[in-house]
Amino acid sequence: MSGHRRNLMKEFHRFIESELRPVGSGLSLIIGGSFISDKVTPDDIESSILVPNAEISSRAALISIGNEAAHLRIKDEYGMDFYVNLDLAGHNDFYNFFQYVGPKAASKKKGLNEKDRRGIIEVSPW
Template sequence: MIPPLDERGLLPAGIHTASLEAVAHAFCSGQYRELLWQDLIRFLRDHFIAANLHPPLYLAGSFFSDKPNPGDIELTVDLGGRSQEQMLAALALFLERQRWHNEYRVDYYPNMPGNSDFVAFFQYVGPKTAQTKGLNEKDRRGIIKVESWTLG
């Protein structure tokens, strides 16, 4: 279940599990956000469904806040327990991260076993939001985990 935004206008700290449909219902208020969401769905179809890769997704960033026009949606995928081939496919996507950001407005980072933990990283408010909202950049915010997903 996705909780309402807190008094800071952010998703409360923690990892909140939800379906893609529930996320869209909760955060696609208005045409701009709907188009941003559709870009994420296109990215997933074009690069994850096409590669038959369905890892748990973690969605984060200002899309999950009261910011009216977030610039992108942050995405990391958990590649633990995936085959070497699947990990290489996900890593290859990362190598063109800037292209995907420009084309789909998705800020993509794979969570590779034994490397940087982007699931933890995305739970920090970060410098831009901290400055805008008068918070400490190490304050915590919530992210969304989508464990099982398919796209029609």
């Protein structure tokens, strides 16, 4: 593992311990994006946590670290993209989004079709 990846992982652990564990413990965490790919120098770690519909009202503190201002702060402070995934119709589905290949990645001669799906890592418990 490169020093850059180690640093990203160190910051990811710091985020989990200082901000995510106190408000998101017990929920599934997913990791996706270039960090888990063969990209030599990934820009960041993309992650998301799913808040089940039955827990939305009791997870307000977790939901607040998923707002746009918190997202920008987390990106700046920890070098990562973190999203809260609400289990409600009409809300962004980051589980599927992180798996989307799309035309840009498919055109990089990896033998992928833009409708293929990328892998993600789901961690539970963490």
